[in-house]
Amino acid sequence: MTETVTGFSKRFFVQLGSLLALHSNWGPEVLKGFCNPVLSCHSCPLSWFACPIGVFIHFSGYHVFPFFALGTVLLLGTLFGRLFCGWVCPFGFLQDLLYKIPSKKIEIPHWTTNIKYLVLLLGVFLLPYYLGEMTPFSFCRICPAAALQVTAPGLIQGWAHPEGAVFWAKAALLLFVLMFAVLHSRFFCKVICPIGALLAPLNMLSLWVVKPATSHCVICRKCCQTCPTDVKPTERILKGIPPSRTPDCVLCHECQTVCPVPDKPGKKKNPIEKRKRPGKAPSHEGAKGPPLAT
Amino acid sequence: MGWAPRRDRSYFWTAFLAALVFLVIGLFRTHQVVKKTRGRRSLHPPMETITEIQLVEDATFAGVRNLHGRLVSTYDRSKPRGKRLCPT
Numbered sequence: 001m002t003e004t005v006t007g008f009s010k011r012f013f014v015q016l017g018s019l020l021a022l023h024s025n026w027g028p029e030v031l032k033g034f035c036n037p038v039l040s041c042h043s044c045p046l047s048w049f050a051c052p053i054g055v056f057i058h059f060s061g062y063h064v065f066p067f068f069a070l071g072t073v074l075l076l077g078t079l080f081g082r083l084f085c086g087w088v089c090p091f092g093f094l095q096d097l098l099y100k101i102p103s104k105k106i107e108i109p110h111w112t113t114n115i116k117y118l119v120l121l122l123g124v125f126l127l128p129y130y131l132g133e134m135t136p137f138s139f140c141r142i143c144p145a146a147a148l149q150v151t152a153p154g155l156i157q158g159w160a161h162p163e164g165a166v167f168w169a170k171a172a173l174l175l176f177v178l179m180f181a182v183l184h185s186r187f188f189c190k191v192i193c194p195i196g197a198l199l200a201p202l203n204m205l206s207l208w209v210v211k212p213a214t215s216h217c218v219i220c221r222k223c224c225q226t227c228p229t230d231v232k233p234t235e236r237i238l239k240g241i242p243p244s245r246t247p248d249c250v251l252c253h254e255c256q257t258v259c260p261v262p263d264k265p266g267k268k269k270n271p272i273e274k275r276k277r278p279g280k281a282p283s284h285e286g287a288k289g290p291p292l293a294t
Numbered sequence: 295m296g297w298a299p300r301r302d303r304s305y306f307w308t309a310f311l312a313a314l315v316f317l318v319i320g321l322f323r324t325h326q327v328v329k330k331t332r333g334r335r336s337l338h339p340p341m342e343t344i345t346e347i348q349l350v351e352d353a354t355f356a357g358v359r360n361l362h363g364r365l366v367s368t369y370d371r372s373k374p375r376g377k378r379l380c381p382t
Contacts, residue, residue, distance in 0.1 A: 032354045033347035042354040050354045058353035062360045068320025068346045074313035078306055133353075133360060205305035 011086065011252055015093040022048050023090065023149075035072045038089035039195055044149040053194050056124050057140050061133020073198060081206030082199045085189055086228075086250030091145045092189055096228065098181040106183045107230075113190050113248055116197040124194050136166045139194055147174040185228045190248055200247035209242035210251055213259035223255030320346045327358055327365040342371065 022040065027048030036049035043054070052073050059066035076084065085092050123139030131137060140146060147170045154160025162168075180187040189196050214237070223233040223243065233243030233255040244251050256262070327349075329340040344352070349365075352358040358365050 030351075033351040035350070050350055055350050055353045058356070058358075059349075062349075062358065062365055063363075064325065064349070064365075066320075066350075067316045067323060069350055071313050071316030071318075071320050074309060074316060078309040078313055134356070202309065205309055207303070207306050207310075 009254075009257070011254075012096075014087050015090075015096070018088040019090045019093055022088075024048075035069045036088075037073050037076050037084050037195055037199060039091040039143075039145045039193060040089070041143065041146040041149045043146060047149070051145075052198070053124055053143070054140050057128045057138045058133045060125050060128040061135070063129065074202070077199045077202035078206055080208045081203040081244060081251055082196065082249060083206075083208055083251040085193075085196060085199065086252040089189075089195075091148075091193075092186065092250065094148075095181040095186050095188060098178060099185045099228070101182050103182050105185075108184055108187070108191065115191050116193055116200075119192055120194040120197040141166050142170045142173050144170070144174040144177045144188065147171060185230065186250065189250065190229060196248075203247055203249055203251075204245055206244075208244075208251065210244035210249070210253055210256060211242055212237040212240075213256040213262040216261055218261055220260060222258045222260060226254045226258045228252055228254065325349050325365060327367050328361075330367045330370050342367070344371075 022036070023044065023046040025046055027046070031048045032042060032050050034049055035052040035055055037052055039053070040047050040049070040051060041054070042049065042051045050069070052069055055069045056066055059069065119139060123137070123142075127137045128135055135141075151160050151167070151170060155162065162171075177188045177192070210233075212233075217234065217237050219234060219238070221234055223237070224230075227233055227249075229248045229250055231243070231246045231249045233249075236243050236245060243249065243255050323346045324343045325346065326341045327344055329342045331340060344358075349358060352367075357368055359368055360366075
């Protein structure tokens with residue numbers, strides 16, 4: 001699905017196309033009544049859809065249950081899981097690009113991936129419910145996507161002013177997230193993103209899954225090395241579970257693409273692996289960590 | 295790529311039906327909001343009914359605010375308006 005086209009993956013072109021198409025001035029205003037489950041600030045005049053996080057914050061402040069917005073996110077989440085995170089989200093796209101910058105890469109402790117659930121609970125539901133939709137303690141006030149799409153252009157055009165603790169907190173979080181995006185793949189998606197927290201549990205039951213490219217895994221761990229969210233697809237492939245059945249997978253399908261032994265009819269083998277004799281013992285050279293027990 | 299195997303789909307159908315129920319409720323639900331008026335405030339301000347989709351759209355630019363437990367319009371709906379920014 002993500003074969004390369006002149007050095008760029010198809011996913012790159014879909015992400016670029018989504019960014020340009022969904023952030024253009026010719027989008028009809030009526031679409032702002034519908035939520036698109038990606039981190040794109042609806043305050044940006046170019047944005048077509050409503051941001052579910054912004055809508056939930058306002059509905060929490062109104063003390064109204066967001067049936068329509070939650071229904072939309074739940075429907076798309078149950079159908080596609082976090083596919084939108086991997087293929088449509090402009091902020092995810094930005095992080096993918098930043099991670100390509102050559103630099104030292106770091107690992108983060110796995111427990112940090114639970115922070116996003118706390119951000120969702122406090123910053124999106126509880127604090128706006130008790131303090132009102134305009135509270136400075138809501139996630140919108142520090143959202144890095146809003147800082148990039150609305151505050152930064154506002155500063156350039158002169159209608160936003162760098163004053164107040166909220167402004168500096170937002171700017172600091174944006175810089176922190178951008179810096180960590182260079183050092184760790186999809187840092188924001190894994191650790192902070194409240195939309196990711198909403199969609200993550202739906203990955204476990206979504207209709208759309210990443211099917212293992214092979215039924216004869218040779219534990220080469222190329223999928224683990226390629227995975228942008230570091231969710232170790234090999235472990236689930238060996239258990240016969242779709243690799244995407246984990247909360248942090250963004251269904252980028254890269255693990256399918258890099259698999260050297262795909263057993264789908266008509267799919268070509270990775271040219272590097274073509275010369276391998278069938279039945280040859282798998283090489284663990286370059287693998288992350290010890291080989292799995294089979 | 296592909297769809298989940300049939301044996302995995304029971305949880306999916308539960309969540310899918312819940313999503314559809316939420317969507318249907320949201321499609322038909324309406325909300326009473328206080329109309330934006332000029333002049334003196336009264337004990338019985340004029341109200342207007344908006345759909346939940348309109349309320350979602352209003353949430354994108356703080357077109358409705360919660361004032362003392364009442365939803366209040368921050369703009370005159372009868373006038374045409376362009377794209378607006380959220381003040382938050």
